[in-house]
Amino acid sequence: MIRIRIGIAATSAGVLLAVLAGASAGCGVLPELLDSSPEYAPGAAGIGDPYFPGYGNGGYDVVGYQLDLRYDPAAEQLGGTATITATATDNLSRFNLDLAGLAVSSVSVDGTAAEHARDGNELVVTPATGLADGTEFTVAVDYGGRPQPLTSPDLGAGGFQVTGDGAIALGQPESASTWFPVNDHPLDKATFDLEIAVPDGLVALSVGVPGKTTSADGWTTWTWSEQTPLASYLTTLVIGDYRVRRSTHAGRPMVIAVAADLPVDGPAEQAMARTGEIADYLETVFGPYPVDAYGGVVVSDDRIRYALETQSRPVYGKVFFDSEPVTWVVAHELAHQWFGNSVSIQHWRDIWLNEGFATYAEWLWSEHDGGPSADEMFDREYDRIDWSKPTADPGRSGIFSQAVYKRGGLTVHALRRTIGDDAFFRLLRTWTAEQRNGNASTEEFVTVAERVSGQPLREFFDTWLYGDTAPAR
Structure with missing residues (x-):
């Protein structure tokens, strides 16, 4: 997201034999001792x-x-x-x-x-x-x-x-x-x-x-x-007057819809038209596209000043396309199809696993598309971030904070610098493959990162995710 938001209860064999013997002798204890009715609770x-x-x-x-x-x-x-x-x-x-x-x-x-x-x-x-x-x-x-x-x-x-x-x-x-x-x-x-x-x-x-x-x-x-x-x-669920374009991309349906009161072939439609291209690029980084369809919906409502990674078909507020067909927001929401949608969080305190990687996808796409490099984006954001706010476990009111998004992206790039490109990109593909269609926590990610890289990383993650001062670049 982007905001501009019956079994027999443990009975020993000896006791069971005694019970059976008693029952055969007409003692009447078998029904009581072998009552396997489960207890029900709310x-x-x-x-x-x-x-x-x-x-x-x-x-x-x-x-x-x-x-x-x-x-x-x-x-x-x-x-x-x-x-x-x-x-x-x-x-x-x-x-x-x-x-x-x-x-x-x-x-x-x-x-x-x-x-x-x-x-x-x-x-x-x-x-x-x-x-x-x-x-x-x-x-x-x-x-x-x-x-x-x-x-x-x-x-x-x-x-x-x-x-x-x-x-x-x-x-x-x-x-x-x-x-x-x-x-x-x-x-x-x-x-x-x-x-x-x-x-x-x-x-x-x-x-x-x-x-x-x-x-x-x-x-x-x-x-x-x-x-x-x-x-x-x-x-x-989006209901209203929309221009809908249907096609097929990579063997899957593509449905793109733009509110009818937005300009025909304007910035929103131009950005949406690159959805397949951006998804294809991210697939080279993150592994196979993990859901069954592509697309996007651009809504024209002033209350929706964010974009959300609704599965296979993100929804974007018109605010992102007021004058230019910006594509970084498309990269962000499409990255969530891997990070957040396919690999979902265990608890909301783990939300940096969604937003940090989606933010980093913006930087990777920028570099791929001829804009600032990931290194340049890292340096810019490093100087702007408030390091007193934690990325992981940011508190209920902090789940949509810059500490989660931007500091999360900084942590991802710092990890890349620490373990090297080969291990880093293997880690991304390993994580999305092993955790596909499941739920995962920060601790699980740290464990996988150490396994794939062969390096001890607990101190690194403690510093970058939880520390209250700026780590060394």
Whole structure:
């Protein structure tokens, strides 16, 4: 992102034989001692993130989301059904989903009606019977209402925002819960399928591979599918008047959309036209492109003064293309398809693993495209940064700070200088390959860096990521 934001419980063989003998003698102890009914308990109302304890939920792992929705811009109403396939990771008597504001009319689990209640932005679901650890189950939630963004005094607004001609659902660190029930934390990545009907004449854009578009009775249904597991904040929904260009790049669909009120063939479209070229260059550095589609969406809304790496199809605020077709922001968001999307963070304190490498991708692209070199960019930013602010574990209010972005980029280049180009670029490809479609922490990155380089690097990372004074260049 860029901002300008039944098993038998341990019973010994001897005891078991005695029990069996007793049972055969008519003692009646076998049913009691061999009762293997699991104990059920509620899933946690948070996934355990130190910065955001209420984000996500415990007790299950989502496999995929399937949304069948309709949005009426005139009434500002969103409604439909979310079908969530998940696997229990504990014996669950009930579980939570994150859902902000919208009204729920019914919930079923595996086709049977389930009790449901609201606790703030938590939807608490109690199935008719407990869900045993390891059981795959399906939840269907019928819901609707007028979605609202979530606001934070230190992180701003994110989520579903109504526009003059439609809506934009976008944001980090949370946004998905404002428009569908979700386990809203990067630790629970899942596939994502969307069908959404909007009035004829409007476009409905999202992530992944485009499917069929059909019209009936004044409504057009758009379909999108992302089968590479993604973190929930990497979903998006953009509805409105857009110029859409579809093509194929490297065997994958490319969908680029620009708000209709922005100039035809203007700076935004010129920058977007280089998406495939930039992705191809980054592939030579980071390894194979890790998602199933390409593209980008440029929105014309003054509230969106940032770009976000929504999976396969980043969303850009028009502010980046006011006068020039700048491409550094495209390089940044495309780099996130590897760093942040494919390799996602363990907790939000690890966000430099996303933003530091995406910032460094800007520098690499600049050098490749005839601009300042990575060395020159390093020297410029080194002299500007506030070294008193840590890069790793920057605090909740610091996750979008320059310490994360710029000092993160400085750390990456300093690592390159320390271990040499050969080890550095092998490290990038090793990291993205080994951690593909997973989650990772700063500690894991340090371990991999030491293994690949063959050098002790703990002191280096302590200095560059956590120190409060400028390290030697």
